[in-house]
Amino acid sequence: MNLDYIQVRPEHADALVALEAVAFPTADRGELLSVEGVLKQCEMFPEGGFVVVDRDAGDRVVAFAMGCFVDFDFSAPQHHIDEVVGTLGSDHHQEFGEWYYGTDIAVAEDYQRLGIGRQLYELRKDLIKRLNRAGMVAGGVIPGFANHKHEMTAAQYVERVAAGDLFDPTLTMQIANGFEALGALENYWTDQAVDSWASLIVWRNPEFDAEQLAAERAGAVEGMSRG
């Protein structure tokens, strides 16, 4: 296995759409990543998209992660994913947005549990540190909730997974990667298996310099007004 981690490009679109469909089998197809969504990421913020290619398997695309910068309002955290990032996944990208919003991450089934997901999270964290952003926020899927939704609320489920009492195939991994679960998101995207619930997860950049980002943002606005 000879894995390369590269920036997303338009020619990856079909492979990423196929990977996403397999990774989220119970989600509404219409709300999953589309070819247009990949092209939008390439246009708006290619540095925010990471693709993993196996050079020993004919350049097979085996994993990816994408996201964009937004200002996230933690005082009103409930949201449908489209409200924050737009229907294509990065339409609302803001060059100086404080947070990297993780829109998608998926690893092909036969490549899971090899550390690829962890490496993709590391690459996102490196980008956030390099560009001095507050951290990463995302709605995380909670596939394991499907088996518990008749005995507890989504908020209770997220709390119990975060406490280590219950295992969730996705949220447990995110917590193992330094994420904090802040609670449950209602109607995050359509997924009947979990009644459209998700978790709100966050990773905070310990090196973030808010004043520096504010100065860069102000400088860009000033530059624009000067033409």
Ligand SMILES: CC(C)(COP(=O)(O)OP(=O)(O)OC[C@H]1O[C@@H](n2cnc3c(N)ncnc32)[C@H](O)[C@@H]1OP(=O)(O)O)[C@@H](O)C(=O)NCCC(=O)NCCS
């Ligand atoms: C979630 C996902 C991206 C993880 O990718 P991965 O490459 O398998 O994850 P890694 O091998 O890097 O695992 C990282 C850590 O998570 C934990 N972990 C991952 N999968 C696990 C599992 N099935 N059981 C227990 N722990 C697991 C481990 O602690 C692992 O740490 P380790 O390196 O010390 O073993 C992958 O399973 C996936 O694509 N799932 C479907 C799509 C999805 O849910 N995406 C997330 C959207 S919010």
